[in-house]
Amino acid sequence: MELLLDLVKIILPSSLVLYGMYLTVKSFLSKDFDNQLIKLKAKNVETVLPLRLQAYERMSLFLERMTPNNLLIRLNDNAYNVGELQEILLFEIRQEFNHNLSQQIYMSDEAWQHIKDAVENLLALINDAASELQKDEPALQLVKKIFARVIDNQDDITGHALRFIKNEVRTYF
DSSP: OHHHHHHHHHHHHHHHHHHHHHHHHHHHHHHHHHHHHHHHHHHHHHHHHHHHHHHHHHHHHHHHHTSHHHHHHHHOOTTOBHHHHHHHHHHHHHHHHHHTGGGGGGSOHHHHHHHHHHHHHHHHHHHHHHHTSOTTSBHHHHHHHHHHHHHHSOSOTTHHHHHHHHHHHHTTO
């Protein structure tokens, strides 16, 4: 019986000390892990933030280039007819969009959806305007029709997406 009492006298304090050491080491390792995680996140932000900003910058430039004004000024040629200009405009928009597809990785889903909607609306605008004309008419007729639709439609096709992108970038600063 005395042996059992002596064993309890030894095991109980040593188990309490061992449990205390366990809690101390666990607390230390947990704090160290949290510090490492904070450092990793800071390094990640340091690496990813410039890429995100570059993606927003590229898509802003894309949207500016895709405004009907800029697109038509850049691609219009008096030698084209309506069908040729329509093909050139659609090809240019799709080509630029496909070139920038990888930027969606660095953007929010909502921002990317606004960009896709702007592209789809622009393609629809061009196709609708061209459908009201004969394919062999001069390209100037298509340009006039597109500008008339842009003026009649008070909603700026690419402007909404551009404003959304600008507001989202402001959240980073």
